[in-house]
Amino acid sequence: MSIRIKLFALLLIFSLIPLLVVSVISRQGIQELGQIQSDNLRADMIKILTDEMHQSAKDSAKLVQQQAVSLEFALKAIGAEAEDVLNDPVGTPPKVYFAEDFNTEGRQPADFGPSPQYFVLSEKGRKNPSSVSLEEPVFFCPEGKEHLKESPDLVRLCLLKPDFKSFFNEAGTALHRIYITLNSGLHMAYPGHGNYPPNYDPRKREWFTEAVKQGSIVWDKFIDASTGQQVYTLSKPLRDRDGNIIGVAAIDIQLVELLRKEDLTSQWSSAIQAFVVGPVNTNNGVELRIWAEAGHKETNISWKTGLPNEVRYLQSADKDSQDKLISSISKSKSGVMRMPYNGVKSVWAFAPFRGDGSYVLITPEKVITRVPDRAARQALTLSKDLYVAVGAASFFTLITIGLVAFVGSRKVIKPLLIMTDAAEKISEGDLSVHVDVRTGDERETLANAFNHMIPKLQDHLRISKSLELAQEVHTSLLPEEPPQINGLDISGISISCDETGGDYFDFYTPPINGGTGILLGDVTGHGVSAALLMTTGRAHLKHTSGHMEPLANRIDEVNKLLCSDIGDTGRFMTLFCLELSPDNSKGTYVRAGHDPATIYNPASGEKRDLMGSPMLALGIFDESKYDEFDIEINEGEIIFIGTDGIWEARNTKDEMFGRDRLDRIIFANAQRSAAEIQQEIIAEVYKFQDGMEQEDDITLVIIKVNEFNKNKS
Secondary structure (H helix, E strand, C coil): CCHHHHHHHHHHHHHHHHHHHHHHHHHHHHHHHHHHHHHHHHHHHHHHHHHHHHHHHHHHHHHHHHHHHHHHHHHHHHHHHHHHHHHHCCCCCCCCCHHHCCCCCCCCCCCEEEEEEEEEEECCCCCEEEEECCCCCCEEECCCHHHHCCCCHHHHCCCCHHHHHHHHHHHCCCCEEEEEECCCCHHHHHHEECCCCCCCCHHHHHHHHHHHCCCEEEEEEECCCCCCEEEEEECCCCCCCCCCCEEEEEEEEEEHHHHHHHHHHEEEEEECEEEEEEEEEEECCEEEEEEEEEECCCCCCCCCCCCCCCCCCCCCCHHHHHHHHHHHHCCCCCCCEEEEEEEEEEEEEEEECCCCCEEEEEHHHHHHHHHHHHHHHHHHHHHHHHHHHHHCCCCCCCCHHHHHHHHHHHHHHHHHHHHHHHHHHHHHCCCCCCCCCCCCCCHHHHHHHHHHHHHHHHHHHHHHHHHHHHHHHHHHHCCCCCCCCCCEEEEEEEEEECCCEEEEEEEEECCCCCCEEEEEEEEECHHHHHHHHHHHHHHHHHHCCCCCHHHHHHHHHHHHHHHHHHHCCCCCCEEEEEEECCCCEEEEEEEEEEECCCECCCCCCCCEEEEECCCCCCCCCCCCCCEEEEEEEECCCEEEECCCCCCCCCCCCCCCCCCCHHHHHHHHCCCHHHHHHHHHHHHHHHHHHHCCCCCCCEEEEEEEEEECCCCCC
């Protein structure tokens, strides 16, 4: 055997041993790296997706809440219009249609025909089209009350037809029906329809009796007598000018239409389910009663028997997790949990809705984990492929194996190291990372998944920063410090419940006689949209504050400008404006839909509410006129102006802070400065809430009239 062969064999043996050691170590490292990368990637992506689902639940709950508040406001407007009409003189009797006209061929309105929004449920849940008239309402008289067809109230109710049509056209598909029932039994409903059942008397329905009993707006679930559909009814009593109840106005809505099922399906999956639930006490303890469920199949139920005796509850096989969910919902908290639903592992996202109710989204866990699992499997498969490739490379020739192993392993591992480094930077908050991997295999797919994920994270961060900027702008629009006026001690503050708020207060000098002007406004809702409307209102108020006009005329002008800006959006702004005379002894105020200000006299222990006369908020009707009122002020009195975010603050027992508690705080701290009284009120509100989330903006202004300004006339 030649020396060259021996030397080659010797070199081969001594080179093979370290190569095999390096090969084993490399293969083990690749396998561990792939597993770690797979687990981290899956956990991070699941966290992002569950957070997005939680945000979807909160956004949906806020939307439903806003729509519910809008419907309540609309019902109040309808009730107010009805009360005016029912107290007006009788005009000429118009052509009207009674229930029997809608059921008789040839006597029906010209536009009477099937509508996709209305249907009659069969006993098997089949939806049969139902005909309605969008031009004419229907009038109904209970059995034995045919004389009501000649009642003067029938003529008065006809005047509401344009208002019913206008509201119906603007309300959307959630609105089912609008109607008014008088104590006499006369009943008017829109859209016009037939099919009233025999022996039907609307005065015996709970929506009527409960509204009369409670004397305020009532929410409850009922069966529509003419279609058999389950509806939610809002009803409120109608009163004559002496305050006596003369009937009830009501709205039927399809709450299921507000659950955003189609929007959520397109965003997540057709498997997602939406519910509105509320905690109730049962023999089994506290359970979550289902008030509405998107996609739940309805069947015909007799209007006489009412809702089914079988009450449905939202339940999970995981008792411990369900107890935690019930506890969070009972405390009006939002969150996301993972527990089974109907035997399927699922993700539950929930957010508070209308008091102790909650909006709940449930989707199978596989919908959330589908993309993370795929990415994790790709990362794990890639590591296994690398493991096999490095092992196979050990059996090539000595020099070729060494070069291929060194170059090949470096080339294979480098993309994983790049992605690992990118993942670490992302976890530290660096969203400018871009992974540039072009391998043409699963590694490039994984890198592309990284790159597609980063813009979404950037969008969330950009939105967060934009909200922070909006908050700074909102804060900058409020006064930095109160004015320094002889004899007056003034302090004001506004605390938003979201990143931005819709409350506003300001100080100015009245243009005609001087003195001190105080403005405090509250825009419907809160958040960015409310802040934008507040900014518009502020601009108009600033614009008119310098006009040499009486206070009421300036408020009239602001209302017209605001109406032209917001149009038919349904939003509005309440306002309380007070102008003190230069010597602090008198005041003039205008109250536009806002809660009254209060004047406290610590010496006598008495208080005065600056009620004025009831006037609409700004931005509703451009023809609204506003009146101003004069008041006398005594030395030592304290003036309080605030928003309902103070007295409507709730604690964990769903109790409100209330005006009485506010009165006691002000009287108890009357000797302290305005700023100290303000701080005490805020501290007591937070203490009362006991950790509950602030649901509305809090704004208040305190003015202490320490003495009259004798230097002014």
